[in-house]
Amino acid sequence: MQNDPPILQCPNYFCQTLNAESQHICSNCQTPLPKRYLWAVGVGLEAYRPGDLIGDRYRLKSRRILLDTQPGLPPDAPLDITPSLEAYLRLIPHRLHVPQIYSYIESNTVAVVLLEQAPIYPNGARSSRGEDLAATLMPDLLSQWTAGFALRQLNWLWQIAQLWQPLSLEKVASTLLTPDLLRVDGGLVRSLELAHDAQPPTLAQLGHLWSQWQPSAHPAIADFLNDLCYNLAQEQIKAPEHLVSVLDQALADAAKGHDRQIHIATATDQGPSRQTNEDACYPAQGANFATSTDATPLPVVIVCDGIGGHEGGEVASDLAIATITEAVEKNADRAMDAASLTHVLDEAVCEANNEISQQNDVEHRQERQRMGTTVVLGLAHAHEVYLAHVGDSRAYRVTRTGCYQVTLDDDVASREVRLGYTLYRAALQHPASGSLVQALGMGSSTYLHPTVQRFVLDEDCVFLLCSDGLSDNDRIEECWARELAPLVDGTDLAVAARRLVEIANTRNGHDNVTIGLLRFQIRQGQGSPPLAMATTQPSAAPRTAPTADSVPHPSRVKTQIVVPVESSHSGRWLTPIFTLLGLLGLGGVLAFLLIPELRRAAMPPPPSPTASPPPTIAPEAPPSPNLRLASGSLLQLERDPASPRLPLLRNPEQPIDLSAQRIVGQMPSGSVLQVVGQRTVQGQRWIALKVCSVPPTAGVGFAIAGQTGWQQERAIAPFVNQSLSLQPNQLGACAPASPSPTPSPTPSAAQSPIPNR
Known part of the structure; x- marks a missing residue:
């Protein structure tokens, strides 16, 4: 074909014959031809047209979609892993939803990062009508929202809620507030690229975004979604775990008809x-x-x-x-x-x-x-x-339009990417990349x-x-x-x-x-009954007196709590006044319900693509009777605590229940740590710790240099020493930046990787 020139190089090192993109196997040696479609993030592609070869390797398919014409060769990796790139690497456990960095192109006219596993239909994907979808973008969520049934719409919201916390930790939660970046492949939500946070976004902003989708929601969940958005806007739901739990219950209710x-x-x-x-x-x-x-x-x-x-x-x-x-x-x-x-x-x-x-x-x-x-x-x-x-045994999810690896191997290559050290394709080139950790x-x-x-x-x-x-x-x-x-x-x-x-x-x-x-076949029922907003609060939420901002709108209250007031003769004259105030309040409620403009005015403003949301100011933490650990300070664990384990936790807002927590790693005696942040959760002061180094005797399962996590200040303070005389090698990952090259993915003896074969 005139528009399908031989350009795809056979990955067989001893062949390397050029083939047309339409071919599935090499015309010379019958080796399968991988077709990797990549999404470009950067500048300079505007000067090129579809069919052009960029960087002597990547063929432009459309505006920002490129094909790697040399899939048998390792792609180039950036010399430096910048913070904007590191977020992609650290989110590799969520690569079902977040693309990964494949390579980059840098010249006098082009500077782009190429992402793999972006929401681009792979080779072999076909629509329900048999149309070839390969190398085309998956539809954005908004374009599919109206056609979604109740369970599907709730599933999309649930996935966004699940991603809120990990993306917030990497300062890219704004991705979830940018509808153009949210794509869907059936029931799966996938992000096109990451949007970095100018200011930390809030769940209230997420509620405002969802409120714009509520009018076109499926009738079975329309009232539920209206209540959910109101609770988010009024900060009745403050933690992503609470939001997930509310959506979990709604999913269970909506699924009963299937x-x-x-x-x-x-x-x-x-x-x-x-x-x-x-x-x-x-x-x-x-x-x-x-x-x-x-x-x-x-x-x-x-x-x-x-x-x-x-x-x-x-x-x-x-x-x-x-x-x-x-x-x-x-x-x-x-x-x-x-x-x-x-x-x-x-x-x-x-x-x-x-x-x-x-x-x-x-x-x-x-x-x-x-x-x-x-x-x-x-x-x-x-x-x-x-x-x-x-x-490294795996699980894959297969639909008519795609096949996705949903587990992440517990091997050296994945570990190095998860720590932000190197790209996955580069890590695979190391001889020990497949060794199990x-x-x-x-x-x-x-x-x-x-x-x-x-x-x-x-x-x-x-x-x-x-x-x-x-x-x-x-x-x-x-x-x-x-x-x-x-x-x-x-x-x-x-x-x-x-x-x-x-x-x-x-x-x-x-x-x-x-x-x-395992093949699952889903048959939709006759129709889902309308869902109601659950009134349960997370068990970890502290009991506090209600304030004007925390009282739900009267139309949202399913169960009212009546506080008894002692009767007194001298207080009877107040009754007419309270009656009048009640009538005025009822009038305000009716006006709020009947006049849409008032409801919209009560919602926080939507996040502007050009203006950053106002910063959230956390309340000052109460004085702690323990030693205060200041940001930037270096610590060393003097001895093992009385508890059999003192882990670094991923999320300070979850209860301190190790069965329900994801643990970054254990901190052995002798570990050198650096305080890199603080947070107050339910009156308790938590500190973010970066592992500088661990003793060489630490084995598999212990925290390793460069990892970060959370621990309560009062739990760790009795066991640390701040009067340190550290050797340069003890600073490890906390040593001042130098022009030395990116850390090698070579595993240290402390991690004792297991040779897989």
């Missing part, structure tokens, strides 16, 4: 190059059956991959599955809420870790002789699916951090769980459109599982392979 069926299939094989199969799956090999998400016990699928090269990998994977299934069947039930079920899965994985570790200890296994395993599991519960994982059986569960995610089921989809015998070398991305997308429409799951095993054995062939498939 029927959800699940079909499960599994397969495992030792592969052509291994003598034994160290993988294991649940249900057992060859399972193929249909059930319901409301079944008892709850449907669960597990894939485990025994650590290669470690004795007893097959024992570890079998023991993990036996322990997890027993714990889930015993402790999980249909009536559980999200927090409880998340805790059950976290505890089940930790229990499996303890069982394997204890057997290692009994058999006196040390270091490389310790048996271990990775794990990834999927559990269906009502209108949600829960995914938990440790290691955590797996089951390697040590105490005190230092194990399972990841538990959940997804709302509002559309037909397939979740693929697999060991790296299949996922290595991008085999999933390579074959999803041909092998996985048809499963969404009902093709045989068992046949597909066997076919994926065959692909793993022929295209990879270096390892055992295990597959778990």
Whole structure:
């Protein structure tokens, strides 16, 4: 074709033939041709036209979409990771919603950063009418909002609420207040790029934005959304966790009118190059059956991959599955809420870790002789699916228009990106990039951090769980459109599982392979009943006397609390006055309800793209009886606290309940820390700490240099020393900036990565 010149270079190093973009395999050696469509952020592309080659490598497809014409070569990485780039890296655990940096182009005329996993339809994506969607932008949320059904609209809002806190910590929450940056792929919300905060945005501003969507909301949720926006605007909802909990309840109510069926299939094989199969799956090999998400016990699928090269990998994977299934069947039930079920899965994985570790200890296994395993599991519960994982076994979400990796490998490459050190593609070039930083059986569960995610089921989809015998070398991305997308429409799951095993054995062939498939088919009910705004407040909220700003609008109050007043003869003359004031107040209420302009005036102004919102001034913290730890000061932990562990926490606004918290890492005695911020939460002073260095004896699970997190001042103050005589090497990540190059992704001995193969 005249408009399809041979420009896509074969990734096979020994071939490198140029191919047309329309080809799927190399015309010379039949190697699959990856097509990576990238979103450009920066300046200078206006001078180019579609079809032009930029930077001798990237072909401009449209205004800001480019194709990498040399996918077999590592992309260039910036010399310096600036704060604006670092936010992308630290948000890699949320890459399902946030794109990642792929490369950059810098010349006399162009300066752009290229983002991968942006909301651009991948090669093979087709619309319901069969149209090719590849290399086109996904629609913005607003254009799809009116057509969304109740559960879908709530799911979109819920995902935005879930992202509020992690994006706020990286100072990019303004992304969620910029409708042009919010794109959707069915039920999935994806950001086009990140918008950096000029001033910290507020949940009240989010409520104002959502109030603009409320008139076109589905009738079943219109009143609920109106109440929710009012509560946000009036700061009745102050914490993102509270907002998520309110939306959780609404999702559960809206999902009651939908029927959800699940079909499960599994397969495992030792592969052509291994003598034994160290993988294991649940249900057992060859399972193929249909059930319901409301079944008892709850449907669960597990894939485990025994650590290669470690004795007893097959024992570890079998023991993990036996322990997890027993714990889930015993402790999980249909009536559980999200927090409880998340805790059950976290505890089940930790229990499996303890069982394997204890057997290692009994058999006196040390270091490389310790048996271990990775794990990834999927559990269906009502209108949600829960995914938990440790290691590098993966989960993928597949729809008719895309295939997304939803777990993040616990390996060295991912760790270096998460810490903001380097780009993912650059980290993969390091020889130790695939070494695991955590797996089951390697040590105490005190230092194990399972990841538990959940997804709302509002559309037909397939979740693929697999060991790296299949996922290595991008085999999933390579074959999803041909092998996985048809499963969404009902093709045989068992046949597909066997076919994926065959692909793993022929295209990879270096390892055992295990597959778990879960297909969800959603049937909408006759219509959702109108939802009501829940009146429950978060349990952690302090009880305070109501103020003029905290009293809800009378039309929003579902349950009124009447405060009894003692009767007195001398107070009877006040009755006519209170009656008159009550009538005046009632008139004001009616005017507020009936005159739209008054309601709009009560809402905070929308965030302007050019004007920053007014700064929020936090109240001064009350005097603390403990030592005050000032910002910028250096500290050293003198001795271990009485508590068995003193972790760095991700979120000071959650209760100090380690089962419900995400822990950055443990701080051992001898750690050098720097205070980088403070916050007052419910009258308690919290401090943000940056880890400068940790003792060389600290192992896996301990905090590492460069990490930041939160801890209560009064909890840590008794155990720190501020009269320090530090050696230069003890300053570590807190040393003054120098012109030295970006830290190497080489893992230190303290982290003890586990060679994966």
